[in-house]
Amino acid sequence: MEIRLLRYFIAVANHQSISAAAKYLHLSQPTLSRQLSDLESELGTPLFIRGNRKITLTTEGLFLLTKAKEIVRLVDKTEANFNQPTEIISGEIYIGGGETEAIRFIAEALKDLIQKHPDVQFHLYSGNADDIADKLDSGLLDFGIVIEPTDKQKYDFLQLPATDTWGVLMRKDSPLAKKEFIQPTDLIDKPLLISRQTTVDNEMTGWFGQDVKSLNxxxxxxxxxxxxxxxxxxxxxALCLDKLINTSGNSNLCFKPLNPRLKANLNIIWKKHQVFSHAAIKFLEQIRDNIEKCNRTE
Structure with a gap:
């Protein structure tokens, strides 16, 4: 399967029209139609439902669209980082992470890096630890910001000089809002919203003293x-980390920490034996420098 055909397929899916996609790609309509038919023949399944006014994707076409976009992004990412002059530090850095106040540390490191190397560009992806691991493993991300523990067999990592505090987000008129902190017995019969992140389930199981899935x-x-x-x-x-939702002023919400306290250490991780671009190498060096500065000031 050629990358060129995947780009054609994505263009048709985006435009929902062969004629519009052909114009965008600077191809003739018959040429594009033939290329798409060849792709369907190669895969052995129809990818499009061809209507009078627009084209829609079959179930197989929707699956291919997701994968095609990932493949094309990975190819573009790889080419962009190779096609850079060696004497100039430039290129793109792909960073994924969940919602955490520790992203400020990453922002400071990026700011320091870009002041030295203004041609560096960064791309951020938001997701939980499972999402980040999937994209790291497929090469779509260079680095991930995740809560400990980290799979040390799969990833190299640095611990960031930041911790997050677990607690409960609730309405200010909730009966629990009067409490200074929240204990496991306070939540046993309450309807809970929890993160889908698997490591969070493990942490919360330990804190509750019972399987999280047995709760409400x-x-x-x-x-x-x-x-x-x-x-x-x-x-x-909602069981969540502190400082992610504004609970001040006119907000109807408040945050109460857990007791016993439950802290979350954060790591920046990357695949073992990862071959980095020049920009990613410099970013990692900057992260190390900033961590050392923080350790010296403590």
Whole structure:
């Protein structure tokens, strides 16, 4: 399967029209139609439902679209980092992470790096630890910011000089809002919203002293912003990290830490034996320098 054909396929899927895609690709319509037919023959399945006004994707076409975009992004990422003058540090850095205050440390390192090498560009991806690991493993990300523990067999890592505090996001008119901190017995019968991240389940199982899945799980979330809206609409209590949702001023929400305290250390991770671009190497050097500075000031 040629990359060129995948680019053609993505263009048709985006435009929902062979004629519009052909114009965008600077191809004749018959040429593009033939190329798409060849792709369907190669895969042995129809990818499009050809209507009078627009083209839609079959189930197989939707699956291919997701994979094709990942493949093309990986090819573009690889080519961009090879096609750079060796005397100039430039290129792209791909970083993934969940919602955490520690991203400020990453932002400071990027700012320091770009001041020295202004041709470096960065790309951020938000997701939980499982999402980040998948994209690291497939080569779509250079680095990931994740909560400990880290799989030390698969990844190299540095511990960041930052910790997050676990607690509960709730409405200010909740009965639990009057408490200074939240204990396991406070939540046993409450509807809970928890992260889908597998390592969080393990941490919470230890804190509760019982399997999280045995609790009253009202729902799960990937990133906290939408979950906070569910909390505001009184659908449950969200187990989450502090400082991610604004609970000051006119907010209807408040955050209460857990007791016993549950802290989350954070690591920046990358695949073992990873071959980095010049930009990624410099970024990692900057992270190390900034960590050393933080350690010296403590």
């Amino acid at each position: 799980i009202a729902g799960t979330y990937n990133l906290l912003y939408n979950a906070a809206i569910m909390v505001e609409e009184d659908l449950g209590y």
